[in-house]
Amino acid sequence: MLIKQPPDVPESEVTPRDHFLNRRRFLAGTTMAGLSLGAGAYLFGKSKNSQAESIQKLVAPRHAEFSVDEKPNSYKDVTTYNNFYEFGLGKDQPAENAHTLKTRPWTVRIEGEVAKGRTIGIEELLKLAPLEERVYRFRCVEAWSMVIPWIGFSFAELAKIVQPTSRAKFVQFVTLKDTAQMPGQKSWVLDWPYLEALRMDEAIHPLTLLCLGVYGEVLPNQNGAPVRLIVPWKYGFKSIKSIVAIRFTEEQPTTTWAKQGPSEYGFYANVNPEVDHPRWTQASERRIGELRRRKTLPFNGYAEQVAKLYQGMDLRRFF
Numbered sequence: 341m342l343i344k345q346p347p348d349v350p351e352s353e354v355t356p357r358d359h360f361l362n363r364r365r366f367l368a369g370t371t372m373a374g375l376s377l378g379a380g381a382y383l384f385g386k387s388k389n390s391q392a393e394s395i396q397k398l399v400a401p402r403h404a405e406f407s408v409d410e411k412p413n414s415y416k417d418v419t420t421y422n423n424f425y426e427f428g429l430g431k432d433q434p435a436e437n438a439h440t441l442k443t444r445p446w447t448v449r450i451e452g453e454v455a456k457g458r459t460i461g462i463e464e465l466l467k468l469a470p471l472e473e474r475v476y477r478f479r480c481v482e483a484w485s486m487v488i489p490w491i492g493f494s495f496a497e498l499a500k501i502v503q504p505t506s507r508a509k510f511v512q513f514v515t516l517k518d519t520a521q522m523p524g525q526k527s528w529v530l531d532w533p534y535l536e537a538l539r540m541d542e543a544i545h546p547l548t549l550l551c552l553g554v555y556g557e558v559l560p561n562q563n564g565a566p567v568r569l570i571v572p573w574k575y576g577f578k579s580i581k582s583i584v585a586i587r588f589t590e591e592q593p594t595t596t597w598a599k600q601g602p603s604e605y606g607f608y609a610n611v612n613p614e615v616d617h618p619r620w621t622q623a624s625e626r627r628i629g630e631l632r633r634r635k636t637l638p639f640n641g642y643a644e645q646v647a648k649l650y651q652g653m654d655l656r657r658f659f
């Protein structure tokens with residue numbers, strides 16, 4: 341697919357965040373796809389801030405070993421500065437528009453190379469394994485970052501139950517496709533549904549979180565309700581939202597961003613300060629809410645836990 345690239349609007353390091361967000365409103369976002377659409381009114385109709393809805397509590401004990409000792413971003417940052425193209429390209433659009441997503445009833449189909457393929461309802465999924473709060477660093481390929489208290493359990497818990505066969509080498513995740521609930525899918529900006537995938541050893545690494553909540557509540561719609569993935573050592577685009585299907589495969593599956601721009605978005609997408617994206621440095625990042633830039637850490641600071649998964653691989657080639 342041809343990617344049109346209008347001139348980039350640089351993310352100013354010195355613009356206070358409120359000014360920055362207001363400016364975003366006018367620009368309707370400078371996006372990962374390099375597009376600047378006025379993707380507003382005609383697709384989304386009446387907007388309503390999803391936060392206004394009463395959200396269900398989801399409390400879980402903190403997993404100390406897997407949590408970073410850094411101050412989390414505010415609830416407001418986490419729930420109003422989002423990337424969720426199914427609800428618009430601007431960072432503030434998912435919070436405005438995602439109220440059309442219906443998260444109950446919800447099922448996740450698990451299929452492919454598994455002995456016990458099945459469909460799991462969201463209520464059962466919530467009880468599948470003990471929930472934990474994990475405060476993770478989250479690094480977007482657009483060179484901004486946050487620290488977020490997610491809630492969920494390791495994806496490995498689910499894998500154990502469905503029993504992957506010996507042929508299962510990868511896992512593909514699929515977002516809901518429904519233009520009535522996700523009006524952004526009427527636009528051609530991405531090839532829908534949003535697809536992501538991991539190698540099997542990445543998927544069952546204990547840090548890979550099947551995420552059901554944030555900040556002591558079930559996920560707000562704009563954050564990928566009712567179930568999403570969080571892979572903290574990879575760029576945020578791997579952390580797919582609103583999952584309806586999980587496929588265990590023998591061959592490496594397609595992913596939305598690799599299809600969109602294979603030279604820009606690699607399959608692995610491990611946070612790597614030494615390999616720049618053509619439009620964003622990956623050597624440093626701006627923590628949302630701060631003005632200064634921080635150095636980006638290899639594997640987003642999780643090298644000790646995950647670098648061994650990539651031993652012997654040329655990470656410039658497999659970016």
Ligand code: MTE
Binds near residue numbers: 423424479577581582
């Ligand atoms: N999942 C779907 N289905 N659609 C998307 O547009 N955006 C990705 C990822 N998952 C996206 C998605 C990107 S680019 C990022 S940075 C993170 O979600 C953002 O997650 P957050 O909004 O909860 O911070």
